[in-house]
Amino acid sequence: MRKVAMDSIYTLAKRDPRVVFIGSDLGAGVLDNMRTEMPDRFFMEGVSEQAIVGIAAGLAMDGFIPYINTIATFLTRRCFEQLAIDLCMHHLPVRLIASGGGAVYAPLGPTHMALDDFALLRTLPGMTIVAPCDAPEMGRAMEASLDVAGPLYVRIAKGGDPVTSQPEAGFAIGRAILYEAPGEVLFVSTGPMTARALRARALLGERGISAGVLHVHTVKPLDDDAVVQAARAARLVVTVEEHFRAGGLGSAVLEALADRGVTTPVERLGFADAYSYDFGSQDHVLEVAGLQPPALAARVERTLAGYVTAARS
Amino acid sequence: MTVTLDERSLALRRRLVDALEGGKRGHVGASLSLVEILRVLYDDVLHVRGDDPHWPERDRCILSKGHGCLTLYAVLEEKGFFGPGELLRQCTPGALLGGHPDTHVPGVEATTGALGHGLAIGVGFALAARLQGRDSRTFVVMGDGELDEGSVWEAALSASKHKLSALTAIVDYNKLQSYGPVAEVMPLEPLADKWRAFGFAVREVDGHDVGALRQTFATLPFAADRPSLVIAHTVKGAGVPAAEGDPRWHHKASVDAATIAQLRAALEAPAHA
Numbered sequence: 118m119r120k121v122a123m124d125s126i127y128t129l130a131k132r133d134p135r136v137v138f139i140g141s142d143l144g145a146g147v148l149d150n151m152r153t154e155m156p157d158r159f160f161m162e163g164v165s166e167q168a169i170v171g172i173a174a175g176l177a178m179d180g181f182i183p184y185i186n187t188i189a190t191f192l193t194r195r196c197f198e199q200l201a202i203d204l205c206m207h208h209l210p211v212r213l214i215a216s217g218g219g220a221v222y223a224p225l226g227p228t229h230m231a232l233d234d235f236a237l238l239r240t241l242p243g244m245t246i247v248a249p250c251d252a253p254e255m256g257r258a259m260e261a262s263l264d265v266a267g268p269l270y271v272r273i274a275k276g277g278d279p280v281t282s283q284p285e286a287g288f289a290i291g292r293a294i295l296y297e298a299p300g301e302v303l304f305v306s307t308g309p310m311t312a313r314a315l316r317a318r319a320l321l322g323e324r325g326i327s328a329g330v331l332h333v334h335t336v337k338p339l340d341d342d343a344v345v346q347a348a349r350a351a352r353l354v355v356t357v358e359e360h361f362r363a364g365g366l367g368s369a370v371l372e373a374l375a376d377r378g379v380t381t382p383v384e385r386l387g388f389a390d391a392y393s394y395d396f397g398s399q400d401h402v403l404e405v406a407g408l409q410p411p412a413l414a415a416r417v418e419r420t421l422a423g424y425v426t427a428a429r430s
Numbered sequence: 431m432t433v434t435l436d437e438r439s440l441a442l443r444r445r446l447v448d449a450l451e452g453g454k455r456g457h458v459g460a461s462l463s464l465v466e467i468l469r470v471l472y473d474d475v476l477h478v479r480g481d482d483p484h485w486p487e488r489d490r491c492i493l494s495k496g497h498g499c500l501t502l503y504a505v506l507e508e509k510g511f512f513g514p515g516e517l518l519r520q521c522t523p524g525a526l527l528g529g530h531p532d533t534h535v536p537g538v539e540a541t542t543g544a545l546g547h548g549l550a551i552g553v554g555f556a557l558a559a560r561l562q563g564r565d566s567r568t569f570v571v572m573g574d575g576e577l578d579e580g581s582v583w584e585a586a587l588s589a590s591k592h593k594l595s596a597l598t599a600i601v602d603y604n605k606l607q608s609y610g611p612v613a614e615v616m617p618l619e620p621l622a623d624k625w626r627a628f629g630f631a632v633r634e635v636d637g638h639d640v641g642a643l644r645q646t647f648a649t650l651p652f653a654a655d656r657p658s659l660v661i662a663h664t665v666k667g668a669g670v671p672a673a674e675g676d677p678r679w680h681h682k683a684s685v686d687a688a689t690i691a692q693l694r695a696a697l698e699a700p701a702h703a
Contacts, residue, residue, distance in 0.1 A: 137561075157561055162591075168550040168584035175554015178540070179562065198544055199581070203551060206541045207533060 118276045121252045122214055125259030126184045127151045130158060133263060137176055139169050141187040166196040173211045174203035182210050182263065188222070189215035189231035189272060197237060204268040205241045211268050218248065218272030219308065219359030220393070223402040227392035231272075235336050236364025238270050245290060246336040248272040248308035251280045254334060257288035265290060274359075275399055278309040282332075293333045293340035295347060300327025302417055303351035303381075305344060307333045307366050310357045313403075316410035317357075321417060328417070336366050341373045348374055352424070354383045355417055357408065362387040384420055386413065433638050433668045439465055440697050443669050445504040445517065447693045450685050453521030455529065457497040458693075459679040460573065463604035463637070463664040464498040470643040471569060471600075472505045475650075480510030483536040489566055490555045492540045494548020495573035495602060496530040497681070502538070503527050511537035546579025548572060549599055553589050556597040556657075567596045567650075575607030578616045583628065586657075590629025595651040598658040599630070602637060604666035608680050622661055630659035637662030670696040 127150050130136040137158040138151055152159040162169050166187060173183035185192065192215045193200070204211050215234065222229035238244050245265055249255040255273070262269055269290075286294045296311070297318060304314035311332040318328040331347045333340065348354045354374070356367035367385030374383065388406050395402055403409050407416060435443070442465050450456045472478070476489045493502045500520070507517050512526060512535065520527035526535055530543030540551045552570040559566040576582065589597055601621070609615050618624070622632045631652035635642050643662070652658040666680070667673030670693055682689065 160557075162588055163584070165584035165587065167546075167581035168553070168588055171547055171550025171581070171585060172554040172557065172588060174540075175551040175556075176558050177554070178551070179555060179558035181558060181561070199547065199550075202541060202544055202547055 118249065118252045118255045118278060119216055119273050120276070121255045122259055122271065122273055123148055123186070125256060126214070129259070129263055130155055133182070135180060135182045136263070137181050137183045139173055139183055139185045141166055141169050141191070143186060147186070166191050167199050170196045170199035170211070171203050174199070174207060174209055177209035177211050178207065182212065184212040184214055186214040186216065188229065189218045189234050190229060193231065193234045193237050200238070200244070200268070201241055205243045208243050208267040210265065212262050213268065213270040214273065215270060216273050218274055220399045220402045221275045223393065223399050224396050226396060227394065230393065232359070232361045232388050233364070234270070234272065235358070235360050235366060236368070239337050239364065239369065243267040244337060245269045246272070247290065247334055248336060249274070249334055250309055250311040250332060251278045251282050252276070253280060253284065254282040254288065258334065261288060261290050272308060274309045279312045281312045281315055288334070291335045291338045291340060293331050293335070293343040295343065296330040296332050297328070299329030299347045299351040301351065301421070302326065302328035302353050302355060303347050304328060304330045304355050304357055305333055305366065305370050306330065306357040307336055308359055310359055310408065313408065313410050313413060314357050317413035317417070320410060320414035324418065326418065326421065333366060336369060339369045339373055341377070344370055344373050345377045345379055348379050348381045351381055353417070353420060354381050355413070356383065356385045357413060358387045359403070359408065360387050361390060363390060384416070386416065433665050433674070435638070435669050436640065439469065439640070440669065442469060442501070442504050443697050444694065445507070446500045447690060447697065449500050449503060449517045449520050450682070450693070451690045452518035454685050455521055455683050456500045456685070457681045459606070459667040459673055459676070460495065460498045460604070461500040462668045462670060462673065463666045464501045464571070464602050465668070466638045466640055466643060467571060467600060467602060467662050467664070468501050468505045470640055470647065472509055474644050475647045476569065478509070478537070480537070483511055487564060487566060489569065490539045490552070491569040492542065492548040492552050492571070493531055494542055494570050495545065495576050496542030498573070498602070499529070499531040502531055506535070506537040509537070511535070545573065545576040546581040549582050549589070550585035552597055552599070553585050553592070553594060556589070556594040557592060559596060567598065570597070570599045572599060572601050574601060574603045574605065574612050574618060575615070577601065577618055586625070586628040586630065589657040593655045594657045595654055598650055598660065600660040600662055602664055603661050604664040606666040606675060606677055606680070608677065610677050625659040629656055631656045632659045632661065634661045634663065637664035638668055672696065
């Protein structure tokens with residue numbers, strides 16, 4: 118997925134002279150093709166995210182479309198004020214291409230995990246937040262990135278994610294994609310968690326429980342209409358995200374449903390309100406957090422059973 | 431330092447007091463130290479057009495110490511970036527001009543207020559001018575307390591790396607930050623050496639001496655392969671003896687009629703020490 122994102126920057130830069138790239142001391146060889154062929158528009162700056170966002174803002178004010186790449190958590194927490202003031206207050210077309218979104222860097226510890234990026238960025242007026250589910254969708258998101266009016270954050274997952282997106286479903290920023298129509302349950306998911314929601318759906322199907330899946334690649338602006346319409350058709354909405362339970366997709370869904378008076382119960386599945394010092398793999402950490410398909414399915418079953426019990430008592 | 435002001439410098443300060451009276455609040459001391467720096471930049475140095483604020487070939491000037499905006503507003507008004515009524519409404523409901531400058535105001539190149547943002551944006555401006563083959567120069571005016579922000583030094587590294595000779599940073603070195611003397615709150619010396627070590631060509635100047643400022647800016651760039659840095663030695667509150675060197679004048683949140691009268695009285699004389 119990261120390779121697709123980087124290759125897309127090269128392709129966009131070849132096509133559009135407004136595209137520039139800024140990295141912060143990235144790994145050797147990143148975008149060598151762009152560095153070689155378009156050296157004027159390739160900047161490899163230091164470990165200085167605050168300055169980089171400011172520099173990108175200056176370039177954007179004078180007509181460029183800067184693509185910044187670095188590790189997600191450094192591109193959000195470290196330079197948050199620059200994102201708010203330099204980018205959002207000026208509503209500039211700067212692209213934040215964030216590597217290692219979610220728990221990708223779990224083995225490196227909580228300093229490198231980006232489990233709060235949606236929450237932080239959702240508070241910024243004019244910020245668009247996109248989390249593609251697989252490499253092909255990343256390609257479609259990057260293609261769409263050129264024309265987004267204001268700042269855009271693109272969360273890159275680990276890579277090698279199972280391909281679940283369909284080209285015929287298209288891709289438009291801010292428009293959710295209904296993978297499976299809502300049944301008793303509706304999963305609302307983003308990023309590669311959509312693949313896990315689809316597997317959980319299959320497991321539930323084996324147990325006679327029908328579930329739909331709404332893939333929300335754009336966390337902000339949320340596709341309120343799609344969320345509301347699908348939620349109304351289900352008995353239970355389950356949000357699934359590689360993010361803290363606070364402030365992310367689940368919160369956005371709750372806000373949308375509350376604003377529109379939808380009373381379908383919502384179960385928010387994500388990471389607990391604690392930093393993880395479990396240095397296992399991303400898959401391991403997701404397992405511990407109850408975010409792998411068997412745990413998702415079991416959780417839904419328990420919740421539904423609880424409703425039945427409550428209804429009988 | 432003895433601050434001697436000519437009639438034009440006094441007039442700009444009086445306009446600043448008009449704005450203060452209208453909005454009843456403002457960063458008085460930090461604006462007063464800045465008057466000659468901005469006056470000379472806009473009178474003699476910057477290629478800008480009041481009737482065409484977005485003229486692509488213009489020089490860019492960022493007031494990174496955004497809290498000095500009363501002075502910027504007074505200068506921009508004079509240069510015709512907006513009409514004379516705006517200044518008196520600053521900081522009131524529906525006003526164009528707020529307590530920190532933002533890009534809704536014609537002539538304001540970047541929204542500032544939080545410190546440590548301007549130099550990085552200026553690096554972006556300078557890189558953009560180079561890429562687009564424009565002769566536009568970039569000026570960034572910073573406060574001394576602002577230099578406490580690490581982001582300033584991050585941006586300085588990049589400015590130096592890219593040999594941005596069309597970028598000039600100016601430090602309004604009034605030696606007084608919000609809480610007290612810079613030398614006590616967060617010492618900066620040796621300041622010129624710090625900037626030299628970061629790759630800038632440095633000049634120091636009396637920031638209230640209009641002639642010296644003109645001469646200094648006339649020699650830009652100070653080096654062909656480096657960004658320039660001007661340390662302008664100034665006095666916080668310059669021109670109002672009661673405010674000079676007094677941190678209590680950094681910001682006034684409710685300016686009463688007596689304070690306005692005090693300021694006007696101080697600024698009436700054609701020149702004073």
